[in-house]
Amino acid sequence: MRIDLHTHSTASDGTDTPTELVRNAAAAGLDVVALTDHDTSRGHAEAVAALPAGLTLITGAELSCRLDGVGLHMLAYLFDPDEPELLRERELVRDDRVPRARGMVAKLNDLGVHVTWEQVARIAGDGSVGRPHVAEALVELGVVATVSDAFTPDWLADGGRAYVAKHELDPFDAIRLVKAAGGVTVFAHPAAVKRGQVVPESVIADLAAAGLDGIETDHMDHDPATRARLHGLAADLGLLATGSSDYHGSRKTCVLGEFTTDPDVYGEITRRATGAFPVPGAGGTTA
CATH class of the missing domain: 3.20.20.140 (Metal-dependent hydrolases)
Incomplete structure (x- = not known):
């Protein structure tokens, strides 16, 4: 089994x-x-x-x-x-995902990375938007090679340069x-x-x-x-x-x-x- x-x-x-x-x-x-x-x-x-x-x-x-x-x-x-x-509680977390992702896009723009909210929203589709969608946008732009490579202090890891906190339990x-x-x-x-x-x-x-x-x-x-x-x-x-x-x-x-x-x-x-x-x-x- x-x-x-x-x-x-x-x-x-x-x-x-x-x-x-x-x-x-x-x-x-x-x-x-x-x-x-x-x-x-x-x-x-x-x-x-x-x-x-x-x-x-x-x-x-x-x-x-x-x-x-x-x-x-x-x-x-x-x-x-x-x-x-x-x-x-799950709805609070879910509802915080969009402003969080927008915040990460803004931080990336400040770092000179030309990711857009429209790009991240397209990748997320009907799903609950999250860091992996922002990471995939970085892959599309050639900033990192893989989604995992985006989860570093340089980018989206906890406390990273483009990290934004969200509501969590x-x-x-x-x-x-x-x-x-x-x-x-x-x-x-x-x-x-x-x-x-x-x-x-x-x-x-x-x-x-x-x-x-x-x-x-x-x-x-x-x-x-x-x-x-x-x-x-x-x-x-x-x-x-x-x-x-x-x-x-x-x-x-x-x-x-x-x-x-x-x-x-x-x-x-x-x-x-x-x-x-x-x-x-x-x-x-x-x-």
């Missing part, structure tokens, strides 16, 4: 539509895929409608959080998307809100140092004490030694250890199923969730 619990679609910053995502997941030989767009559940209905037979969908989101100036992402699975308090509040909505929380890529500063392991212990369910141990941004260390930390703290691709379509080099989650861990996630339930594929739409 092959299970990938972290993917993105055009509802946020992926390049596959939700329909394409689930079809590509089935073609990649996955049995279970989670759609975890940034701070939104907008792609869920389309993914469910297109879900191929033999593939199960886990609905979720990747919540933007910040603690003591350090950005972190919280994967939330199988929560009630209509729970008012969590919905309100306190991770302890995120855990509380997701739990209240019947969901399950997993700290995404907690040791991805190439993305910027990460929180110390003592914070992960505090999050575990506050109800965190798991950590994403197996991820493309964790080298083998880091993955082994995180597996040990998860065992010590009684946390679930997950593996995922963090697939973004053609925007990143990761591929569906690059890392996967143990079926027993997946079973425990679904056992703990009360806000929503896995959706088995029924053949999907033919359009």
Whole structure:
């Protein structure tokens, strides 16, 4: 059983539509895929409608959080998307994305980079605009070679020359809100140092004490030694250890199923969730 619990679609910053995502997941030989767009559940209905037979969908989101100036992402699975308090916080984050992106465009212009808001909006399309869309604009202009190369202090990394902050959740509040909505929380890529500063392991212990369910141990941004260390930390703290691709379509080099989650861990996630339930594929739409 092959299970990938972290993917993105055009509802946020992926390049596959939700329909394409689930079809590509089935073609990649996955049995279970989670759609975890940034701070939104907008792609869920389309993914469910297109879900191929033999593939199960886990609905979720990747919540933007910040603690003591350090950005972190919280994967939330199988929560009630209509729970008012969590919905309100996700809308605050979403509504802050456009002025934030405009602010990054303005900073880049001040740095002599002739990116335009119209260019970024075209790249984002109907998705929730974010840093990857600005990064892709830099690629189009030849300023950087890849999207990842834009996430440096010179450009868009946390605290970088063109960085602009946005509304983000306190991770302890995120855990509380997701739990209240019947969901399950997993700290995404907690040791991805190439993305910027990460929180110390003592914070992960505090999050575990506050109800965190798991950590994403197996991820493309964790080298083998880091993955082994995180597996040990998860065992010590009684946390679930997950593996995922963090697939973004053609925007990143990761591929569906690059890392996967143990079926027993997946079973425990679904056992703990009360806000929503896995959706088995029924053949999907033919359009």
